[in-house]
Amino acid sequence: MRTFGVEEEFLIVDPVNGVPLPLSAEVMDLHGASMRLAGPSARQMLSAELHQEQLEVITHPHSSLDSLATEILEGRAYADSLARKAGARIVALATSPLAVSPHPTRNERYDALVEKYALTAREQLTCGLHVHVSVVSDEEGVAVLDRIRSWLPPLMALSSNSPYWNGQDSGYASFRTQAWNRWSSAGPMEVFGSARAYHALVADISATTVVINPDFDARLSARHPTVEIRVSDVCLDPRDTVLIAALVRALVETAAREWEAGVEPDRVPAIVLRQGVWMASRWGVRGDLLHPATHRPDTARNVMSALLDHVRDALNDSGDAAYVEKALDRIFNHGTGATKQRQSYEPNGRLEDVVTDAIGLTHQEPVDRRTSANGSPSWTWKPLAEAVA
Numbered sequence: 001m002r003t004f005g006v007e008e009e010f011l012i013v014d015p016v017n018g019v020p021l022p023l024s025a026e027v028m029d030l031h032g033a034s035m036r037l038a039g040p041s042a043r044q045m046l047s048a049e050l051h052q053e054q055l056e057v058i059t060h061p062h063s064s065l066d067s068l069a070t071e072i073l074e075g076r077a078y079a080d081s082l083a084r085k086a087g088a089r090i091v092a093l094a095t096s097p098l099a100v101s102p103h104p105t106r107n108e109r110y111d112a113l114v115e116k117y118a119l120t121a122r123e124q125l126t127c128g129l130h131v132h133v134s135v136v137s138d139e140e141g142v143a144v145l146d147r148i149r150s151w152l153p154p155l156m157a158l159s160s161n162s163p164y165w166n167g168q169d170s171g172y173a174s175f176r177t178q179a180w181n182r183w184s185s186a187g188p189m190e191v192f193g194s195a196r197a198y199h200a201l202v203a204d205i206s207a208t209t210v211v212i213n214p215d216f217d218a219r220l221s222a223r224h225p226t227v228e229i230r231v232s233d234v235c236l237d238p239r240d241t242v243l244i245a246a247l248v249r250a251l252v253e254t255a256a257r258e259w260e261a262g263v264e265p266d267r268v269p270a271i272v273l274r275q276g277v278w279m280a281s282r283w284g285v286r287g288d289l290l291h292p293a294t295h296r297p298d299t300a301r302n303v304m305s306a307l308l309d310h311v312r313d314a315l316n317d318s319g320d321a322a323y324v325e326k327a328l329d330r331i332f333n334h335g336t337g338a339t340k341q342r343q344s345y346e347p348n349g350r351l352e353d354v355v356t357d358a359i360g361l362t363h364q365e366p367v368d369r370r371t372s373a374n375g376s377p378s379w380t381w382k383p384l385a386e387a388v389a
Helices: 024-041 065-085 108-117 138-159 175-180 195-207 238-260 270-283 300-318 321-334 337-345 351-362 383-388
Strands: 004-013 045-047 054-058 089-091 128-134 218-220 226-233
Touching (some): 004 065, 004 238, 024 054, 045 065, 065 089, 089 351, 138 195, 138 226, 138 238, 238 321
Antiparallel strands (some): 004 054, 004 128, 128 226
């Protein structure tokens, strides 16, 4: 069974007015103290990001979906407990609905990025979800990259969670994607063909001195024996994080099997794939997407059905099929994070409500303002444990 893990990036916000707060250094100091106190039993992994208003929570590698889901929930709760000590909360929003002037994190790497990329870096307060899946070699990893690239825009649509940008409605389901693609090496790539070709291209890009580690939509990890898929928004609902992770592992396993069987990759040009990225970013699951097999517009339901069929054998073998099917149904019935953000905004036209509601959704706290006949909250997170177990 291939192991997999995730990296989730979060905003640190004021729990009252929802404004992002530059408190990552303080939260990381609290984390360090907590880890020293815990000693060898320390489990949680946190990291600072480009801006002080962000925090990244990193899981360990897992073989099963239920154990990964458990650590995702534990990581969110742990990071939030530290943020609370600093007078803040963490929230799974891929962009800030409220206007903000981010504060860059001060270190050699980030100072260089801000100096080189100027406004692009200064405005890049975006939070993504990265999924790592184990591979046995760079050769297998590049073969996987070549065979999954047409299937990545649907993942972006499923995770879409950034309709608001700096105080206004962007009109997109995932505006983070638009902001992220301002980086010089971001986006889909052509077919590499071999690990040698992949590394040669990375070396050529690095030789330009613009970037050191390219921000491809999917790449070989520079630190782990994994492929790293980077197209998704951080998911407001942790059940969606679990879904994306399950689909990514299944895509990697399916691609590796195709490579072993001698199935050639789809050589559709990257510029065509970029149109699929744009459609997924614009509409999420509420409009047409490019079908990964035909590269022509089709309904989101048909595209997700094709994705499910494509990876069904791998999902069945891992035992993840039932969860994925239920999660896809839930998203089509209730929407992605982008849908929920707009639902929070509509009653009063307040972006502050979007953030405060999102805090509850991030941490399984009932936030639906509607109540049932007996006055209890009408929304519960109990299905997560039931569905994954």
